[in-house]
Structures are given as C-alpha cells and as structure tokens.
Amino acid sequence: MDFLTAVQSNLLSPAILFFVLGVFAAVSKSDLKFPEALYATLTIYLLTAIGFKGGVAINEAGIGVVWLPALAAAALGGLIPLWTYPVLRKLGKFSVADAGGIAAHYGSVSAVTFIAATNFLKSINQPYESYASAFLAVMESPAIVVGVMLGKGALGGKFSFADAGVRHALRDAVLGKGVLLLIGVMIIGALCGKRGMASVEGFFVTPFQGVLALFLLEMGMVAGRRLGDLKKVGGFLLLFGITAPILHGSLGVLLGTWVGLSVGGSMLLGVLAGSASYIAAPAAVRLSLPEANPTYSLTAALAITFPFNITVGVPLFYELAKRLQP
C-alpha cells in the first residue's frame, strides 16, 4: 500500500470521520454536547480496554521481551523536553514557564492518538506488538516531571521539590488516574492472561470501535472549540505543533526499529513520541507552573498536533516504519 492510499484509508475510517463531524459541530456552534460524565466514562473505558489487552499481551510475550522497548520509550519521553525547551525559549521567545509547560505536553503522550494508530494498523491488517500499551503507560509521566523542572527554572538552579504545587503535580503525574488505571489494569491483564481475556472480551473488545468513534466525536468538539484560539498563539506555535510531531515521531520510529520492534510496533512508538498530552500534562502544569499560559500548550496539543497526528501523522509514521525495517 502506498502512502496516499494509507492516508485515504485512514481518513475514511469511522473514527476519523466522527472526529471531523465533531469539529464541524463545534465550529458551526451546534447545540450538540456530551454530558461531562460521558466523556469521563468513555476515557475510563478506552484506557481499561487497552490496558487489559496490553496486559494479556505481556503475559503472552513475557516481561523479558517488553522491558527493553518500554525502557527506551520512557527514556525518549523524558528526553524530548530537553531539546524542545531550548527551541521554544530561543526560537519561540517563550518565557521559562511557558517553554517548560509546552515541553512537558509534547514529551508526554496522548492515549487517543495511540488508540487511533492501533485502529489504523488493524484496518490494514498490519500486525503489531499488543503490549505496546505498556509504552503508553511509561511515557506519560517522565516528560511531565522534566518539563515542570525546566519550567520552574531548573537550569538557573531555582527548582525545589518543596514547592506545594510541584509536589502536587508530581504526585498527579505518577499516580494520576490515567497512569494508575493503565498500569493497574495492565497488571490485572498480565495476571489473568488469555483465559481472563475470554471472559471480558464481549465488553472490552467487541464494542471498542464504536466507543472509540463516539469518543472521537467528542474530541472533535473539544478540539473544534479551541480553533478560535489559534489566532492567539501565533505562527511559531502553529509551525511547532506540526514539526514537533514529525520530528519526534520519526525519532520514535527509529528507536523502535533499533530496539527490534516490528513495523507496527515501531510505528506505534513513533506515534506516541509524536503525540502531545492534553489530559495529564495540562492539569499537572497548571498546578506547578501557574504563570505558564495554558492557552499555548492546550491549543497546540489539541487544535494542531492531535488533528495532525490522527489524520497525517499515523500513515506517515507507518510509511517510515516500513521503509526503516531491515
């Protein structure tokens, strides 16, 4: 399959079309609105489902196979802020707090982008390491910790763990609902194995595509409501919101190939590295770096990088993974 066919098949998947409908609903100021509790419910469902599936896959593959790529993934997440921060400071002219905040968002990951990518792989019958959700779990926190330290002025020696906001944010980064649920359910999945999967399959696997489509409809609305903020964030961040995922995504694919992942697995690591967090990072950054303007990071992550990744990024990293595979 060539690149354009891959893009086309991705764009015409139910999930992406639901996302487009959501953007349209928000832009046209339709009164369509999800109850808040539903958004939270769908998030919990999606994280639980991929966590369980990942856990079962770890049980099958054995932890000996998983630890090296997982360690590489966590390291990549923690390292990304180290170069995004100076770029944002020097080229983007952002303040210390803003640069640290945005760097934390871009080093951390987006679960839905990851799920959209696994969806794409499934639709083109490309196998991948199902334990890849472990990468998602370990990539969420390191970047938040590094980004917050940079944003607090760690380079100028001003950082302190005694700061109440920092402590609160770090606790959230490590024990926040996303990480806790993913890792917790993954352990359950790993303990239960295939037999456990058989008993929950009807709930966690069969309806998954439908739930994802519904969730992306809501994500479309969330992203669409922030399109108006694009004017406020300036040209640099627009450019950053697209070049950062391409750069980090390619790096992720490279690293994935290097540690021996298959085409599908390397592509997923690329998608994770290229994605930007819009749940865990915003809350943690808001608490620990109050002087950072959340409009910058949230608009870039939600209104630029997320739509870019699920439409163009996913097939792009797939193509790259295919070419790099020895």
Add this chain to the structure above:
Amino acid sequence: MTLHPLKLVTIICEAVLEEIVVNLLRECGAHGHTAFAVRGSGNQGERTADIMEAGNVQIEVIVKPAVAEAALERLQREVFPSYAMIAYESEVRVLRPEKF
C-alpha cells in the same frame, strides 16, 4: 426559631485548584465544604468545561466571620495572583451555629 448570623464564603476557580482551596479553608478553620462543577466566562476567557480538567468548580463554606476573613486574605495572597478565580463572602443565617 433562632437563627444565627454567619458568613458564606464562595470561591469559583479552576477545577484543578479544588484540593488546594479546600485544604486552605480547612487550615483557616472551616469544618466542611460543598463543591460543584460549574461553567461560565470571565476576564480570562470562557471555561467551556467540556473536559473536566478545563472546567470550573464552585466551592462554598459557611464559617465564623473571623475565619471568613482569614480565608479570603490567604486566598488573595497565595492563589489569586496565578489563577482564574473569584471569591466573595455573604451574610447567611443558620439554625445550628455549633456545626460551623
């Protein structure tokens, strides 16, 4: 029936601040609180509350006048400078003053 005058302190702030504000109220001497998710707009933009983390929370507590003053003073000093929020007190009359 005898009603006793007390102060109702209301804080509307970013949802991420809930724990911090509630802890601050407790430290000032409040015995409880009520919180609920709200949406609205202010001079720092609209808070659509579509995702919980981007929403607002309204926290209410009934306290003695001295506690209200101490809490508002600390909020102004410690939390106002960095976040989108408002806080105010109003007169209320309650039946069982020992609860507050």
